[in-house]
Amino acid sequence: MTDAAMPKPVSQNRAIWQQFRSHKGAVFGLIVLGLLILFVLIGPLVWVPEKLKVAEAIRLKNQGPSLRFPLGTDQLGRDMLSRMMLAGRISLAVGLVAMLIAIVFGTLIGVVAGYYRRFEGPLMRLTDMFLALPLIPLLLVLVMLFRDRIASVIGPELGAFALIVFAIGITSWMATARIVRGEVLTLKEREYVLAARSIGARPRRIILRHILPNVVSPVMVAATLGVAEAIITESVLSFLGLGFPPDFPTWGRLLFDGLQYMQVYPERVIWPGLAISLTVLSVNYIGDGLRDALDPRIRGR
């Protein structure tokens, strides 16, 4: 084989990016999600709502869209645009943190179950049991039982955040654990792991240096889809009235608040609902693109 026949070598990251870019939906998702993140992070710095006195706010309640209030005002005269921005921050933060908890927990259980044969049986039975739990009812019960107690310890806002994020994280790690365990089971039989073991590397080092870097791709896909799922779960809780307090809203909570006024002011339901749907849609598309891009069998075809 001559040098001329060799394809031009490209770095792995660049190959992944090229494959990702060829997925139209994923690029669309990336752009939309980027815009949404800009909207919630930069938005509140640019758009500072005027401070209204109580009497003024009452007079200005339930306004339609205008230059002064681009998305109108709610039943207490609060500017909907700035509420949407602040709610988006919390919604996205819930999705990210809950996903992180689920990923860390799932990877830990998956690695231990896959690497140490002793723990495999009990840990996978635990995973199966969690998969059989009715999640929405249990989450509702968890929030109902512990909301007041946690709120009395660390305050209602942080309390609601911590409780909901923890509850969602602790009930959505199972898929990751199964994926990671499967990967670890095949990886630990590879020659390079045997080589590492034969030069006396400890299990900790083998796992951290040789096994974990190789399970990053499937975990990243699971993480992306996990964000979407966590955002939906949080908004379901808020929608059923067991989520965040009204003065510390998420998009789900705004939608729940808007439901009472749905017949007269439908836009108050549509904006938060649209924001949730767009976020989830773009995150799902990104996950789809990532799955293709990170799979070396598909990449480069």
Added chain:
Amino acid sequence: MLTFTLRRLLLAIPTLLAISLVIFLLVDLAPGSPMSEIPLTVPPDVRQRMIEALGADQPVIVRYVLWLRQFFWVEPATLFDGWFGTTWAEGEQRILSWQSRSPVFTIIGQRLPQTLTVIGTAYLVGILIALPIGIYSAYRQYSLFDQGGTLFAMIGFSVPTFFSGTLFIIIFAVWLGWFPTKYDTQLVVNDWDSFIKQIQQMALPVMTLGLANAAAISRYMRSSMLDNMGMDYVRTARAKGLSERTVVLKHVLRNSLIPVVTVIALGIPAIFGGAIITENLFGVNGIGAALIGAIHANDIPMVQTLAFIFAVLIVLFNLIADVLYGLLDPRIRYD
């Protein structure tokens, strides 16, 4: 096959026991109980006797075993008595709701038909929409129709039912006025007019849930069809000169339906969970609405029982899916 089914049934018992313990302990930690409703004017010794009479001072493990006995022996026996006039469960304490002081299973029996009518129809409609979309998408892979189907499925995955349901209410009930916004549970279907009314009020919840289900199932149908399309037996069938219709709708479809049927079975418990949202949105007085009502009212026995019923459904349909897979596909033998 029979041994496999029996073994899976036996394995399901410890799983269910563990789940029931988790649900029992979790809900048992609840701060609200009928004890906290006893007025403060009641003297302490009377209060103590009331608590003793309700059995709330027993250790957790005793209450758990008693609850299990009620769930697995007293309630089925009561049902049996009702059917055949026997007296097995006579004088036994049934699981009572703290809200209405009536047996939990009586309430569930009243609510379940509502849920089954709406949810069952929605799932059926979802399947009927999904299968043709999946089949045609696979047959014309990468065509305009296929891309449309992919977009439909992606949107169906991503738009949560509480938002699509609200949108449908705004569009079809508020703006167009075609359908009522709320489901009327009291409606009795006895003539043509009330039947039309029933159809109208079922339209929105069925559409909401049906579309969400159709999105997932159509994807499974498509990929399963694609897997089979490239098989040798398809080429053989074409080479024999069979019509395209026979090849696709008989040979490929029948083989592709095997995994889809199991996916449909696996999805059934999940739609009961999803029904909680739809029932609340449209005011269907089913078991999902009963669960939310019980949670807000601190009705512990009701929450425990309903949550456990959901868990039983999940385990049961997992088992059914496994057995179905073995029955439908002769290549799969578990023994």
